[in-house]
Amino acid sequence: MTDTQTVERWIPCEEDGSGHSFGAEELALVTEVLRSGVLIASSGGFTRQLELEFAQRYGVAEAIACSSGTTALQAALAVLDLPPGSEVISTPLTDIGGVSPILQEGFIPVFADVDPITGNIDPDSVERAISPKTTAIIVTHLVGKPCDMTRLVEIAIRHGLKIVEDCAQAYDAQHAGQYVGTFGAVGCFSTQQTKHISAGEGGLMLTDDVALARRLRSWVNKGVAGVTRSRSSDHPVLGMNARMSEVQAAIAVAQLRKLTGFVDARISMADLLSSSLYDLPGITCPENAPGEVQTYWKYLLSVDPQIPPGLRDELGEALDRRRAVVTPCYLHLPVFNKTLFERYKRRLVGDDETTTLDPSRDGTRNFPGMNSFIERAIVIWWNERMTPADVTRIADLVRASVGGA
Secondary structure, eight states: OOHHHHSOOSSOOTTTTTTSOOOHHHHHHHHHHHHHTOOSTTTOSHHHHHHHHHHHHHTOSEEEEESBHHHHHHHHHHHTTOOTTOEEEEOSSSOGGGTHHHHHTTOEEEEOOBOTTTOOBOHHHHHHHOOTTEEEEEEEOGGGOOOOHHHHHHHHHHHTOEEEEEOTTOTTOEETTEETTSSSSEEEEEOOTTSSSOSSSBEEEEESOHHHHHHHHHHTBTTOSSSOOOTTOOOOSOOOBOOOOHHHHHHHHHHHTTHHHHHHHHHHHHHHHHHHHTTSTTEEOOOOOTTOBOOOSSEEEEEOTBTTBTHHHHHHHHHHHTTOBOOOGGGTSOGGGSHHHHHHHHHHHTTOTTOOSSSOTTSOTTOHHHHHHHHHEEEEOOOTTOOHHHHHHHHHHHHHHHHHO
């Protein structure tokens, strides 16, 4: 029997619920939905309540609920009226749901390099990746760390590009004192099992453009024009049945009302771990720029692969044996290496030699920032149920590993 089988999990985990704070509030609202007998968003009230509270929290005109964060990204791309054959710049370090919407809408994904420490998209690389066919950028705020939106917005304005923000891992994160999700045309969030707030599945979109919000709302409701029970309803938009259910919305409403406490807990425990590790050689803890707030979907530790060689893998394995570390596959395998990109290549670009799915537009074919990040990153489970004792266990193990290396 291996250590992984015999050692109990060190810290709470959102995948099994120990890392989430589900309780009486969620139960009461779900019970209310079930007693009403109305579980569909178009006839119920909790989905609209969630949208109103979410928009108010972030100070924008409209929020639109949908079935997932992936769906939110696809809806955004679908209604922005991007020309056929458009190139959309994205990051190679993201869940497949952060890139598949580009392919689903028939656009061409082009990948920019990332910062070797944070894994966030590099604005300089974004600018080098722009071509006459580029119309949009998907900006992913990885593990709750805000991207440099000041520079990315400036680049987008100068080149006439739309920005869609992937905030699935970045609830309440801020850049320059402004919430992520409010910089671009659309901000997309997820209420999937492991996110800051969870309804099991689900998504949310933010926009200050009321006309755009109307198209987004139509898209997630099969393209119907407005909310109507008429059998003769028009469908001006090619949409999807991507509605959030009333049960999901009820849970999300209860979770949203607890979000401030969740975020505060994540930040305070992350600060505690950082203060315990900041002086270790070869270890880089998360840092904040002025006016920045990162909200720690996970805690990202960067380990210098040369101090000493092999430390990152040894430390990752030591944490893994105690079930305290998660390394999502998309942080070790670039999304452009997925088989589906080869399958889509001929369909999207045919014999057009000027357009390619090969991620070399940036001029740095081997993606030095991404490769360095992959060599360095350790991603530790993080959630609002972490305690000082959990943090101490992790810090002691890291310090012992570095000291004994």
